[in-house]
Amino acid sequence: MPLREPDRLAALELPDGGRAYHPSPVDWRDEVGYSILVDRFAHDRFRRTHGDPAHGETRHGGNLPGVTARLDYLRTLGVTLLQLSPVTLAAPGCYHHYGPLHLTRVDPHLGTLDDLVELVDQAHRRGQRVLLDLVVNHMDRIFEYADGDHFRAEPATVDELAAEVGPAEFADPRRFTRRGVIHDWKHPDQAVRGDFPPGLRRLASEDPRTADLLVTVAKWWIAATDVDGFRIDAIRHLEPAFVTRLTTEVKAYAAGLGKADFLILGEYSATDDQPIADCLRLGIDTVYNYPEYRRQSWALHGQAPTTDLERSLLTARAAWGGTAHDRSVRFIDNHDVYRFLRDGEPTGRLAVATAFLLFSTGLPMLYYGTEQGFRQPTQRLERECSADRASPHNREDMFADGAFVSPSSTGDRFDTGSATFDWTRRLLGVRAEWPALRRGRQAPRYADPDGPGLYAFSRHTDTQEVLVVLNTSGEPRKATVPAGQLLDGRLLTDVLDPAYTVVGGADVHVPGFGARVLVDAP
Known part of the structure; x- marks a missing residue:
């Protein structure tokens, strides 16, 4: 059974174990x-x-x-x-x-x-x-300012907080900054201490x-x-x-x-x-x-x-x-x-x-x-x-x-x-x-300097490298793409289109709005 929703935190006892909680992943980059x-x-x-x-x-x-x-x-x-x-x-x-x-x-x-x-x-x-x-x-607009919502240097007087506010400890004006609403987002004090417009009250x-x-x-x-x-x-x-x-x-x-x-x-x-x-x-x-x-x-x-x-x-x-x-x-x-x-x-x-x-x-x-x-x-x-x-x-x-x-x-x-x-x-x-696509270091390999076209990068670990070549143009494009140390000179296969192969370091052809994922695989 889960813990119940507390309306007051003062007497809340939080567990420090005693039930099986789901472990974290080995590496968040896999997600x-x-x-x-x-x-x-x-x-x-x-x-x-x-x-x-x-x-x-x-x-x-x-x-x-x-x-x-x-x-x-x-x-x-x-x-x-x-x-x-x-x-x-x-x-x-x-x-x-x-x-x-x-x-x-x-x-x-x-x-x-x-x-x-x-x-x-x-x-x-x-x-x-x-x-x-x-x-x-x-929190929400749970109170109003007595003299308007302009930003001020000190906490302001406010009216009674809304009845729905909870847990009970938050039904206290001291839990809020009460400095007024942000009117200048570039002002450092307002940006940190002000209420979000039109009236989200800052804790x-x-x-x-x-x-x-x-x-x-x-x-x-x-x-x-x-x-x-x-x-x-x-x-x-x-x-x-x-x-x-x-x-x-x-x-x-x-x-x-x-x-x-x-x-x-x-x-x-x-x-x-x-x-x-x-x-x-x-x-x-x-x-x-x-x-x-x-x-x-x-x-x-x-x-x-x-x-x-x-x-x-x-x-x-x-x-x-x-x-x-x-x-x-x-x-x-x-x-x-x-x-x-x-x-x-x-x-x-x-x-x-x-x-x-x-x-x-x-x-x-x-x-x-x-x-x-x-x-x-x-x-x-x-x-x-x-x-x-x-x-x-x-x-x-x-x-x-x-x-x-x-x-x-x-x-x-x-x-x-x-x-x-x-x-x-x-x-x-x-x-x-392919683990390299999740955890591998990314290295730029080729980019078109003049407009939409090819963008290539590799993702590599110590033992695996994958070459990705994308085409942001609607027309087919080709370019000589450096393949990286693990792939250079090898016969590469496109995982997305296994009928396409190319030698690493040679011209890569990519259809309009296409993507190739080239790997050294049998």
């Missing part, structure tokens, strides 16, 4: 992630909506039993790591749950604690792991008592559910010393339960690499690789030379230092940015971008629906802007009776026979077969 917005993914047993389900900012009824019912779909795809959006109790209008009201209670719109425990257990039985999205920077993680409580909340979720890691939202806005304490104590507690490498994934939507590198020094294991996502987008969409992909890798590696970059969480889309495919683009662009994602260094994170070719109703490639927001149009319903859909997402989209699903499954099968 393939899949990010799920629970309200939009799938539903089973019940469906609780709120507002008009055809509107993008309402609750549509996806739930935890729905995710459990689709675990075999994800296993068929080749996914080994599920990243769930937050599951904590939120106001009816907060479908994404990034504005929690109660930090230790599962939202009944999504299910029960038992449903979450069952989901994690069934995932473990299938060789899959689960990351839980933990929001510790803020005072700089206060030792608040920090104690938040660490206890995090430990409770591990003990109660057996999850394998946390996604920590809004790392940039948390007190740095608190981040170090949280990661240190949570990882130590998880290790005591048998989870020797409990994963802490930070969310920091930076443009430059240096803030990411600084963030890693706080003790988190890895971060979403936003800087490379933004640098690579133009080249992957055929609007810039593939040398941009090579330069991006080298720039990030130099900034991150050591081997930290090899554990970065990489993506081509997620719930905060545009879906990769834009309206009007050929699906071949997604095919080559998916190969780039799954074969490059780091832990790849797919976004729900991308394996089915979901599209964003935009043609923009630059950073997302308020004039053309990514959400909610990147958060469609995936289930058959969903009403918030686009032409690319209409109907039951759990189609294991679709072309994009089959291509992604094939790529993941290759990644699983």
Whole structure:
């Protein structure tokens, strides 16, 4: 039986063992992630909506039993790591749950604690792991300021906190910074101490008592559910010393339960690499690789030379230092940015971008629906802007009776026979077969300097090397590609098309929007 959801933390006794907890993987680089917005993914047993389900900012009824019912779909795809959006109790209008009201209670719109425990257990039985999205920077708009929400130097007087706030220790204004709403994101004090607009109230993680409580909340979720890691939202806005304490104590507690490498994934939507590198020094294991996502987008969409992909890798590696970059969480889309495919683009662009994602260094994170070719109703490639927001149009319903859909997402989209699903499954099968594609060091081999075209890199360990050659152009291309020490002069076979062979170091021919995975194999 799982622990019950506490309404007060003062008397909470956390286990330090005594039951079998699921161990951490040998190497997180072996995993393939899949990010799920629970309200939009799938539903089973019940469906609780709120507002008009055809509107993008309402609750549509996806739930935890729905995710459990689709675990075999994800296993068929080749996914080994599920990243769930937050599951904590939120106001009816907060479908994404990034504005929690109660930090230790599962939202009944999504299910029960038992449903979450069952989901994690069934995932473990299938060789899959689960990351839980933990929001510790803020809670919902649970109070109002007496004299307006402007940012100020000292904590302000606020009205009585909302009755739903929990656990009970958080129904205290001292648990919140109370400095007002961020109006200038570039102002260092506002960025760290301010409330997210329009009114997500920032938790005072700089206060030792608040920090104690938040660490206890995090430990409770591990003990109660057996999850394998946390996604920590809004790392940039948390007190740095608190981040170090949280990661240190949570990882130590998880290790005591048998989870020797409990994963802490930070969310920091930076443009430059240096803030990411600084963030890693706080003790988190890895971060979403936003800087490379933004640098690579133009080249992957055929609007810039593939040398941009090579330069991006080298720039990030130099900034991150050591081997930290090899554990970065990489993506081509997620719930905060545009879906990769834009309206009007050929699906071949997604095919080559998916190969780039799954074969490059780091832990790849797919976004729900991308394996089915979901599209964003935009043609923009630059950073997302308020004039053309990514959400909610990147958060469609995936289930058959969903009403918030686009032409690319209409109907039951759990189609294991679709072309994009089959291509992604094939790529993941290759990644699983060849250890160098998961753990090998990445070395650039060739890039087109003048526009879309070939990009080649190898992934190599001491005993194995795999040469990947991608074509971001819609036309066939060829080039002489250096093969690397282990492959030079050898007869190489394309794992994706065994009829194609080439001598390492010779011209490689790649069809439009094609990918070759060349190995020295009989």
